[in-house]
Amino acid sequence: MFGEDQPLAERMRPTSLSELVGQQHLIGEKGVLRLSIAQGKVPSMIFWGPPGVGKTTIANIIANQVKAPFQTLSAISAGVKDVREVIQRASRTGRIILFIDEIHRFNKSQQDALLGAVEKGVITLIGATTENPSFEVNSALLSRCQVYTLKALEIDELKGLLEAAMQKDEKLKKLSIEIKEYEALLNLSGGDARKLLNLFELVTDAHDKSDKISITNDEVWAIAQQRMAMYDKGGEQHYDIISAFIKSIRGSDPNAAVYWLSRMIAGGEDVKFIARRLLIAASEDIGNANPTALVIATNTFQAVTMIGYPESEIVLSQCAVYLACSPKSNASYKAIKSANQLVRDTGDLSVPLHLRNAPTKLMKDSGYSKGYKYAHDFPGNFVQQEFLPDKISGRKLYEPQGNARELEFKKRLQALWSKKYNYE
Numbered sequence: 001m002f003g004e005d006q007p008l009a010e011r012m013r014p015t016s017l018s019e020l021v022g023q024q025h026l027i028g029e030k031g032v033l034r035l036s037i038a039q040g041k042v043p044s045m046i047f048w049g050p051p052g053v054g055k056t057t058i059a060n061i062i063a064n065q066v067k068a069p070f071q072t073l074s075a076i077s078a079g080v081k082d083v084r085e086v087i088q089r090a091s092r093t094g095r096i097i098l099f100i101d102e103i104h105r106f107n108k109s110q111q112d113a114l115l116g117a118v119e120k121g122v123i124t125l126i127g128a129t130t131e132n133p134s135f136e137v138n139s140a141l142l143s144r145c146q147v148y149t150l151k152a153l154e155i156d157e158l159k160g161l162l163e164a165a166m167q168k169d170e171k172l173k174k175l176s177i178e179i180k181e182y183e184a185l186l187n188l189s190g191g192d193a194r195k196l197l198n199l200f201e202l203v204t205d206a207h208d209k210s211d212k213i214s215i216t217n218d219e220v221w222a223i224a225q226q227r228m229a230m231y232d233k234g235g236e237q238h239y240d241i242i243s244a245f246i247k248s249i250r251g252s253d254p255n256a257a258v259y260w261l262s263r264m265i266a267g268g269e270d271v272k273f274i275a276r277r278l279l280i281a282a283s284e285d286i287g288n289a290n291p292t293a294l295v296i297a298t299n300t301f302q303a304v305t306m307i308g309y310p311e312s313e314i315v316l317s318q319c320a321v322y323l324a325c326s327p328k329s330n331a332s333y334k335a336i337k338s339a340n341q342l343v344r345d346t347g348d349l350s351v352p353l354h355l356r357n358a359p360t361k362l363m364k365d366s367g368y369s370k371g372y373k374y375a376h377d378f379p380g381n382f383v384q385q386e387f388l389p390d391k392i393s394g395r396k397l398y399e400p401q402g403n404a405r406e407l408e409f410k411k412r413l414q415a416l417w418s419k420k421y422n423y424e
Contacts, residue, residue, distance in 0.1 A: 007197075007198050007201065008169060008171075008172070008197045008198055008201035009194040009195075009197040011169055011170075011171070012161070012164070012165055012169060012197055013057055013060075014054075014057055014061065015060075015061065016061060016064075017034055017037070017058075017061055020054055020057060020058070020061070021054075021153060021157045021160060021193065022053060022150075022151065022153045022154070022157050022193075023053070023058070023150055023151065025151070026058075026150070032148075033058070033148060037061075037065050042062055042066055042097075042124055043145070044118050044123075044124050044125040044145045045125070045126055045145050045146040045147070045148055046103065046125075046127040046128075046129060046142070046145045046146070046147045046148070047127070047128045047148055048129055048130075048132065048133050048147060048150065049150030049151065049152070050150075050152050050190075050191060050192065051130055051192050051194070051238065052153075052191070052192030052193045052195055052196070053153060053191070053192070054193070055101075055128035055150060056128060059099040059126045059128070060099075062097065063097045063099075066097075069093070069095075069096045069097065070096070070097050070099065071089075071096050071097070071099070072098075072099045072100075073086070073099070073100050073101070074100075074101050074102065075100055075102040075103050075104070075105035075106045075110075076102060076105055078100070078110075080109055080110050080113045083113045084113060087113075087114075087117040087122060087123060090117065090122045090123050091122055095121065095122065095124060096123050096124070097123070097124045097126060098114075098124070098125050098126070099126045099128070100125065100126070100127045100128070101128050102128065102130075103127030103128060103136075103137065104129040104131040104133070104136035104137065105270065111138045111141050112140075112141075114141060115140055115144070118141065118144050118145070119144055125145060127145070130238075131273070153191050153193055158189065158191070158193065158196055159182060159186075161193055161196060161197060162179060162182075162185070162196070162200055165200065172201075172204065175204065175213060176211075176212040177204060177212075177213045177215070178212065178213065178214045180214050180215060180216050181215070181216050181217040181220075183217050184216075184217035184220035184221050184224070185199060185203075188220065188224050202223060202224075203215055203220055203223050206219075206223055238269075241260055241263050241264055242260075242274075242277055244256070245257060245260035245261060245264065245274075245277070245320075246277060246280075246281055248260055249278075249281050249285065249320060249324045250281065250285045250328065251324075252325065252326075252328065253324060254320070254321040254324035254325055257321065257323075257324045258317055258321065261274070261313075261316060261320050265309075265313050265316075271304040271308060271309065271312045272301070272304065272305060274304075275297070275300050275301040275304045275305075275319075278297045278300055278301070278316070278319050278320065278323060279294070279297045279298060279300075281323055282294040282296070282297035282323055283332065283333070284330060284333045285323075285329075285330060286323060286326045286327070287330065287331060287332040287333065288329060288331065288332060288400075288405055288406055288409065289326065289327040289328055289329035289401065289403040289404075289405055289406060290326040290327055290403075290405065291405070293322065293323055293326050296319055296322055296323075297319055297323065300315050300316065300319040303315045304316060327403040327404070327405075328403070329403055329406055330401075331399055331400055331401045331406060332398070334399070335397045335398040335399070338397045339397050342392065342395065342397070346389075346392060349389035349391055349392065350389060351389070352386060352387075352388075352389060352390070353367045353368060353370060354369060354370060354371040354385070354386075355372065355387065356368040356369060372385070382416055393420075394420050396421045396422065396423075400413070410423055
């Protein structure tokens with residue numbers, strides 16, 4: 001079906017839902033997407049998920065199933081003019097399925113150009129993104145699309161892809177291949193099926209085709225380090241590099257942080273993507289150990305949005321160095337995770353009556369707000385009272401850490417709540 005000169009991932013690309021690995025919550029027997037395709041009622045939609053899990057493949061399958069013309073645009077290279085040309089063609093010839101890869105890279109004017117055509121059904125939009133569409137897609141366009149979340153592939157599914165490739169691919173099935181160890185292949189691919197298959201082909205190509213090929217972890221690592229050094233913002237090393245960047249900041253190493261930042265800049269990474277990750281790190285990894293970090297990260301996001309490349313690299317470097325050199329605390333991060341678990345465990349506990357709002361006489365007569373003590377009416381702007389539901393009274397969720405700022409918090413909390421929350 002595909003020529004052997006194409007990458008293995010392309011040669012193995014599924015052409016029907018039954019061939020697709022993973023995403024059973026969408027394309028399984030009772031999956032909402034399978035049922036929609038079977039009925040021929042395909043809405044505009046956005047696929048959100050990590051790279052290499054089937055977003056482009058599903059879009060192609062949908063077009064084939066409903067027998068509609070299929071047009072692909074890349075948000076990296078396409079502009080408003082390209083979008084309007086597709087819309088004009090669809091207006092003349094009938095509905096077109098328009099697939100836009102990396103739709104999160106479209107700016108507001110580009111996304112706005114799609115609105116009318118999507119709303120009127122002139123085009124059926126299928127967007128693909130690795131970023132949360134709630135943040136990256138205009139709310140007006142998002143409201144006209146179904147959002148489907150695609151999941152990373154499981155280990156067994158990834159191993160199954162390799163087995164299928166060895167059995168079905170015209171090139172590989174001619175070879176005698178034994179995978180003795182899977183760990184390096186799976187770890188380097190990071191759940192990305194495309195990356196896994198292309199790495200697998202890279203390893204097999206390094207062997208003499210007349211010999212039996214035995215694949216080990218050491219061999220995979222060695223070949224990967226030789227041949228996959230380039231940063232690929234399209235997915236190959238995108239997540240590995242950003243992970244190294246954030247972990248360098250978390251580990252208080254500004255030298256490593258600016259190195260990985262430079263790797264991303266050299267690869268043409270979106271400055272807003274980098275700045276957004278700095279914002280997250282400022283809160284998740286630094287938090288109240290240095291609250292100014294969040295202020296600087298926020299200003300960095302605003303600055304790089306306004307000035308773009310190349311000047312924005314200076315602002316990004318300044319912020320990355322500041323965050324790396326800041327004291328660290330994940331206490332706020334741990335607090336909200338603990339609170340989330342507590343909510344899951346205890347459900348919707350009633351708000352104590354004295355904390356409820358009482359805008360009407362009936363509510364006041366029912367006891368709403370009765371007994372509430374206004375903190376500013378008391379010495380030190382504080383008075384002991386209950387703020388949690390009775391069932392979880394005294395449950396401590398925030399634990400200050402050993403940095404100077406949070407030690408001040410801890411000292412204050414000990415003075416205010418020592419009998420209730422046991423801050424020692």
